[in-house]
Every structure is written in C-alpha cells, then in structure tokens.
Amino acid sequence: MNKFKLLSILMLIAVMLSACGGGAAATEAPAEGGNNTLVFIPGSASNPSQAFGFKMFQKHAAEYNFDVSMLDGKADVAEQTKAINNAVAQGADVIIVNPNDALAIVPAMKAAQEAGVVVGIFMAAAAPGDSTFFVAVDDKQAGGVVVQGILDLFPDGATGVEIGGQAGHPAAIDRHDGFTTALADHPEIKVLDYQNPQQWDAAMAQAIAEDMVTKYGDEIQFVFCHWDNGATGVINALKAAGMEDVLVFGVDGNAVAFEQVQSWKNYNSIGQNVETIAMKSMEIANLFLAKDASAKFDNIVPFDLITKDTFGNFTPPEW
Amino acid sequence: MNKKITTQSIIAFARNNLIILGIFILAIITSFVEPNFLTVGNLQNIMRQFGPLIMLSLGMTFIIMGGFIDLSVGGIISLVAVVTVSLIDPIGQVAALMVGVVIGLICGLLNSFLIIKGGAFKQSEALFLTYGMSVVFTAVALIYTAAAPVFLTYSKTDYSIFTAIGERFVGPVSVSFIIFLVCLLILYIIESRTHIGRSICLTGGNMTAARLAGIPTEKTIVFIYAVSGIMAAIGAVVLASRVTIASPIMGKGYETQAILAVVVGGTALLGGKGSVLRTVIGTLLIIMMSNCLNLLGVTTYIQYMLRGAILILAIWLDNRKQYSEGN
Numbered sequence: 001m002n003k004f005k006l007l008s009i010l011m012l013i014a015v016m017l018s019a020c021g022g023g024a025a026a027t028e029a030p031a032e033g034g035n036n037t038l039v040f041i042p043g044s045a046s047n048p049s050q051a052f053g054f055k056m057f058q059k060h061a062a063e064y065n066f067d068v069s070m071l072d073g074k075a076d077v078a079e080q081t082k083a084i085n086n087a088v089a090q091g092a093d094v095i096i097v098n099p100n101d102a103l104a105i106v107p108a109m110k111a112a113q114e115a116g117v118v119v120g121i122f123m124a125a126a127a128p129g130d131s132t133f134f135v136a137v138d139d140k141q142a143g144g145v146v147v148q149g150i151l152d153l154f155p156d157g158a159t160g161v162e163i164g165g166q167a168g169h170p171a172a173i174d175r176h177d178g179f180t181t182a183l184a185d186h187p188e189i190k191v192l193d194y195q196n197p198q199q200w201d202a203a204m205a206q207a208i209a210e211d212m213v214t215k216y217g218d219e220i221q222f223v224f225c226h227w228d229n230g231a232t233g234v235i236n237a238l239k240a241a242g243m244e245d246v247l248v249f250g251v252d253g254n255a256v257a258f259e260q261v262q263s264w265k266n267y268n269s270i271g272q273n274v275e276t277i278a279m280k281s282m283e284i285a286n287l288f289l290a291k292d293a294s295a296k297f298d299n300i301v302p303f304d305l306i307t308k309d310t311f312g313n314f315t316p317p318e319w
Numbered sequence: 320m321n322k323k324i325t326t327q328s329i330i331a332f333a334r335n336n337l338i339i340l341g342i343f344i345l346a347i348i349t350s351f352v353e354p355n356f357l358t359v360g361n362l363q364n365i366m367r368q369f370g371p372l373i374m375l376s377l378g379m380t381f382i383i384m385g386g387f388i389d390l391s392v393g394g395i396i397s398l399v400a401v402v403t404v405s406l407i408d409p410i411g412q413v414a415a416l417m418v419g420v421v422i423g424l425i426c427g428l429l430n431s432f433l434i435i436k437g438g439a440f441k442q443s444e445a446l447f448l449t450y451g452m453s454v455v456f457t458a459v460a461l462i463y464t465a466a467a468p469v470f471l472t473y474s475k476t477d478y479s480i481f482t483a484i485g486e487r488f489v490g491p492v493s494v495s496f497i498i499f500l501v502c503l504l505i506l507y508i509i510e511s512r513t514h515i516g517r518s519i520c521l522t523g524g525n526m527t528a529a530r531l532a533g534i535p536t537e538k539t540i541v542f543i544y545a546v547s548g549i550m551a552a553i554g555a556v557v558l559a560s561r562v563t564i565a566s567p568i569m570g571k572g573y574e575t576q577a578i579l580a581v582v583v584g585g586t587a588l589l590g591g592k593g594s595v596l597r598t599v600i601g602t603l604l605i606i607m608m609s610n611c612l613n614l615l616g617v618t619t620y621i622q623y624m625l626r627g628a629i630l631i632l633a634i635w636l637d638n639r640k641q642y643s644e645g646n
Binding site (some may be wrong): 045046047048050051052167193195196197198199201202203206207208210211212213214215217229232233236240241254255256259318319 | 572609618
C-alpha cells in the first residue's frame with residue numbers, strides 16, 4: 001500500500017512537470033495543414049545547442065512548409081533508435097537527427113530511408129548511404145582557424161595547451177585531429193599538454209586548466225578549449241593566476257562566447273551558427289523531397305569567427 | 320615475538336589503509352617528477368577544487384551512516400545552481416544564496432517524505448527512489464532554464480560576494496575552505512555529541528532494532544536527508560561561484576564522486592559506522608589523485624579507469640572488513 005502511495009506521488013509529480021513543460025524537451029504532435037512533417041531527434045533535448053536548434057526549426061518551419069515536432073534522443077543510442085522508428089511509424093516525411101553515436105543508429109536510419117523518409121544528420125558528418133544528407137560545420141576546420149588565430153597574435157610562434165571536449169565525443173575527436181593536422185605545418189607553435197574532461201563540464205575544464213597553469217605557468221601563451229562554456233572555466237583559472245594576457249579560443253559561438261569576447265582581453269570563439277544549420281537542413285530536405293538533382297549529400301556550413309572586431313556582426317544566440 | 324607482532328600490525332595497517340597508502344605514494348612520486356606539486360599555488364588549487372565535492376560528501380556521510388543512499392544530490396546541484404545564479408540580478412546576491420539553500424532543504428525533505436511514505440527503508444529502494452528524484456530535479460532545472468546555461472555577466476554587474484565564495488582567499492585559506500571548516504565542525508558535533516548523531520548510527524546499523532529500542536527512525540531519516548539537501552545546496556553554490564556558469568546538467572556525476580569519497584574514507588557502505596572526518600580524508604584523496612594524475616600527464620581514459628578501480632577496491636576492502644568483524 002505504501003509503495004502504491006509512493007508510485008502515485010511520483011506519477012503525480014511527473015504529470016505536473018509535463019504539464020508545466022512544453023519547452024525544449026516537449027514532444028509535440030504534428031499539426032494538420034498540408035505541410036510536410038519533419039521530426040527532429042536531438043542527441044539530447046537537455047543539450048543547450050540542440051534545444052536551441054529545435055527552436056530554430058520551429059521558427060523557420062513555415063518558410064519551408066514544414067510541421068515540426070521533436071522526439072528526444074535522451075543521450076542514449078537505444079532511445080534514439082527507438083525515436084527514429086517511432087518517427088517512421090508516425091508517418092514523418094523528413095527526420096533530422098543529431099546522432100549520439102553516428103554508427104550505432106545507421107540500421108535505423110537505413111530502415112527509415114527504405115520506408116521513403118528523407119533522413120538528414122544535423123550538426124555532424126555522416127558516411128554516404130547512412131543518411132540522405134548531412135548539414136554541419138566541419139569540426140576539423142576549427143583547428144585550422146585556431147592555428148591561424150595564434151599566428152595572427154604571435155607571428156613568431158607560441159606555446160600553449162589544448163583542453164578537449166568530452167572524452168570520446170566525435171566533435172572533440174575531430175576538433176583535436178583538425179588542430180593537430182594544422183599544427184603539422186607550423187612547428188613554431190608548440191602544444192605543451194592535451195587533456196579531455198569526462199564530460200562537457202566547465203568545472204572539469206577549470207580543474208584541468210588550473211593543473212596546467214600549475215605545471216606550465218607563464219609558458220602558456222594560448223589555450224584552445226573545445227567549447228565556450230568550458231572556456232569560462234579556463235578563464236577563471238587564468239584569472240586566478242594573474243595570466244590575463246593569454247589568448248583563449250573556444251568553439252560554439254553561444255551567448256557565453258559573446259560575453260567572453262567582450263570581457264576577456266584576447267578571446268575568440270569559433271561559432272557554429274545553429275540557426276543557419278537548421279535552415280539549411282530544411283532547405284536541403286525540401287530539395288530531396290522534390291527529387292531535385294541539385295540536392296547534395298554533404299553540406300558544410302562555414303564557421304563564424306567571433307572576435308572583438310566581429311562580434312557586432314552577429315546576433316548572440318539564446319543558448 | 321615483539322618484532323613479529325610489529326610486522327603483523329604494519330601489514331594489518333597497510334591492508335586496512337591500502338588506498339590511502341597508494342595515493343600517498345602517488346603524491347610522493349608526483350612531488351619528485353613535478354616540482355610544482357608542492358608549491359603554494361598548487362595547494363591553493365587543491366583547496367579550491369576540494370570545495371564543491373566535500374560539501375556533498377559530508378552530507379552523503381550522514382546518509383550512508385544511516386543505512387541509506389542519496390543519488391538525488393546531482394539533480395539538487397543542478398537545480399540550486401541555476402536558480403541561485405539566475406536570481407542574483409533580480410533579488411540580490413545574499414537573498415539568492417539563501418533561496419538556493421532553502422531549495423536544497425526542500426529537496427532533501429521531499430526525498431525523506433517519499434522514502435517514509437513509500438516505505439523505501441532498504442538502501443536499494445532508496446537508491447532507485449533518489450535516482451528518480453534526481454531526474455525530476457534535473458528536469459525542473461531544464462524547464463526553468465529552457466536547457467540553456469545561466470552565466471554571470473561580469474561586464475555589466477558586480478558579483479563580488481557570490482564569486483568570493485569560490486575564488487577569494489582570506490590569507491592563504493580560500494573562502495570555500497573556511498565554509499567547509501564551519502560545516503565540518505557543526506556536523507562533527509552533531510555526529511559525536513548529540514542524540515541524533517547516535518540515532519543515525521543505530522538506524523544504519525539495524526533499523527528494526529533501533530526502532531524497538533525507541534530510536535525515532537523516521538525523524539532520523541528526515542534529518543539525514545535534510546542535511547544532505549542543505550549540503551548539496553551549499554556545494555552547488557560553491558561550485559557555481561567557482562565556475563561562474565551554471566548549467567541545468569552541471570551536477571551530473573557528483574553523486575557517484577561523493578559516494579566514492581565516503582566509501583574510500585572508510586565509512587561502512589551498509590551503514591552503522593563512519594565519520595565525517597574520514598570523509599574529509601576520502602575527498603582529499605580523490606581531489607589529490609586527480610591533481611597528481613593531471614600533473615603527471617596521465618590521459619583522461621586511464622584516470623577514469625583508476626577512479627573505477629579505486630571504488631571497486633574500496634568496496635571490496637569494506638566488505639572484507641565487515642566479514643572479518645562479523646566473524
């Protein structure tokens with residue numbers, strides 16, 4: 001009886017939460033109205049960039065004649081596979097996925113394509129055939145942008161450190177690979193250390209940065225941190241050590257990045273414009289639905305380089 | 320004979336304190352390989368990194384001593400951090416901090432209410448229930464922020480009181496360390512000098528026997544979860560003031576680290592025995608291990624493996640100790 005009461009209380013809380021929800025994590029049924037239906041399946045609706053991505057799909061849906069809904073991937077491959085299958089069962093015309101694991105969801109994406117659904121990968125690359133198309137920035141190019149930024153400030157070369165993204169995450173691997181490849185042509189730039197945190201956690205990035213500052217001190221002239229929120233922790237560590245001239249690079253171009261570009265002496269963010277990527281995804285999806293010959297599988301969106309000189313040219317995103 | 324007894328006692332000591340010895344050796348190796356390890360700057364780093372985890376771990380000690388577990392502290396951290404940071408502008412720094420602590424208290428009381436009303440008096444039942452509550456607290460934080468991080472806008476507002484908690488020093492001692500010392504003193508007095516402290520151990524040792532002996536076990540459960548909620552909230556404030564950004568998922572993983580700190584410190588996982596002082600050592604070892612491994616340039620993957628191995632070793636040693644004491 002007691003356990004029945006407990007279950008009832010928990011269910012009541014869940015119902016209350018879902019009632020006051022309706023935000024990023026909500027799943028909405030497609031509306032009637034003759035438009036094509038697009039189901040967005042983020043890696044996790046709790047990821048700020050993905051939640052913002054859904055808002056951008058909703059914002060521009062009418063321009064591209066879509067009714068948009070979302071099924072949450074819940075940061076889990078099995079959940080994301082289930083979501084893809086559910087979207088097909090719901091009769092989606094287009095499924096846009098930000099993969100938790102690009103390889104693990106291939107069978108579900110192929111089954112969806114065989115059922116006549118256009119499947120696009122959002123903010124990540126894919127292999128031909130796995131999906132109908134992908135729209136993303138090229139994370140490997142971020143490394144080249146960082147190297148150029150370092151050379152702009154230190155033409156004779158510099159020493160610094162790299163703090164990666166979540167260990168094992170595809171974006172973190174690509175950003176590191178791109179940076180390493182770009183550095184191969186510039187022996188005058190030396191990376192003293194490279195560490196990844198367990199997850200995309202600013203506190204973990206800060207602890208790593210503090211330990212690197214202890215170890216290398218003034219040898220650190222630049223820090224490449226794989227995401228802007230993590231760079232907040234890096235800046236705190238540098239500030240505590242009185243190293244306020246260090247050049248810091250972050251990736252994402254989110255609201256924090258815009259703040260840091262203004263408040264830190266040398267801060268650059270390599271922005272991935274989520275709104276542009278969402279709009280491009282719908283544009284390409286329409287081309288595939290219309291069987292237009294100009295539709296391409298790989299669609300790379302260039303990075304926005306946000307610096308003190310350029311931040312006025314961009315609108316700070318909400319996330 | 321004396322010599323034999325001495326050797327045996329040394330071996331017994333080493334066996335009972337294997338993890339502490341291991342990390343002590345790691346610290347010695349690090350100080351030789353990396354001379355900066357023993358600098359004032361690095362000790363201050365350790366002191367600052369110590370802040371958030373120790374607060375949670377102190378609260379978790381009471382929970383585990385009482386024979387329960389609390390996986391909701393990760394969710395409480397996320398919720399308290401985003402609410403506190405977001406309220407600084409509208410209601411001021413001190414009021415926002417107080418709201419944060421009250422939210423932690425409410426979350427803790429809610430946990431205890433559900434445990435008592437649901438009859439979840441076994442550790443395994445409390446584990447699943449508090450895990451569920453962690454998901455609920457995180458979901459509330461996500462809804463509250465629309466999944467976006469909340470950050471301090473230095474260029475516009477003064478956050479001196481709030482950021483002092485995580486960043487500033489009084490002499491060589493960080494403000495967060497002073498807060499920790501005050502919390503430790505209060506919890507140690509409760510644990511060792513009060514009736515409720517004894518009730519926690521008796522409840523954790525054998526709840527049925529404690530109840531029959533007239534111990535108010537339900538009040539004890541309410542107390543330990545309230546303390547855990549408050550300590551998680553203080554940990555969240557220290558964390559957010561240190562990192563200056565609050566994300567609705569920032570507490571993820573802290574619950575397991577807190578349990579690790581308590582168990583490595585030597586508090587019995589099944590309850591009944593332990594001390595907040597032991598947890599201080601456990602937390603210090605975890606923070607120092609991470610600091611040493613970073614300074615030695617050990618990759619993240621190896622660090623995960625070592626952390627997992629230490630947890631397994633600590634539980635194995637704890638079980639062995641319980642078994643030998645049982646015989």
